[in-house]
Amino acid sequence: HAGKSALRVGSTATTAGVANPALSLGEDALCLGTSLVAVLLGAAAVCTLGLLLAAVIVVFVRRLRGGGEAAEESAAEPPPAT
Numbered sequence: 001h002a003g004k005s006a007l008r009v010g011s012t013a014t015t016a017g018v019a020n021p022a023l024s025l026g027e028d029a030l031c032l033g034t035s036l037v038a039v040l041l042g043a044a045a046v047c048t049l050g051l052l053l054a055a056v057i058v059v060f061v062r063r064l065r066g067g068g069e070a071a072e073e074s075a076a077e078p079p080p081a082t
Helices: 002-015 020-064 069-076
Strands: none
Touching: 002 020
């Protein structure tokens, strides 16, 4: 806030307040951009967490079923003849 106040004081002193609307518009655009980034990165974090959870569930289920691919290969081979 101190930097913003100093910028406004400097702008008012040097431009007699003419540049203040442009500064305000720039500040509003910066706030909007920052808010959008926060929301989009939040959504990306939720999606990443969902994918990670799905991967953990898949690995867990495969281990419960007997090891995934190794179990499928051994089940496909016929037993040795005696």
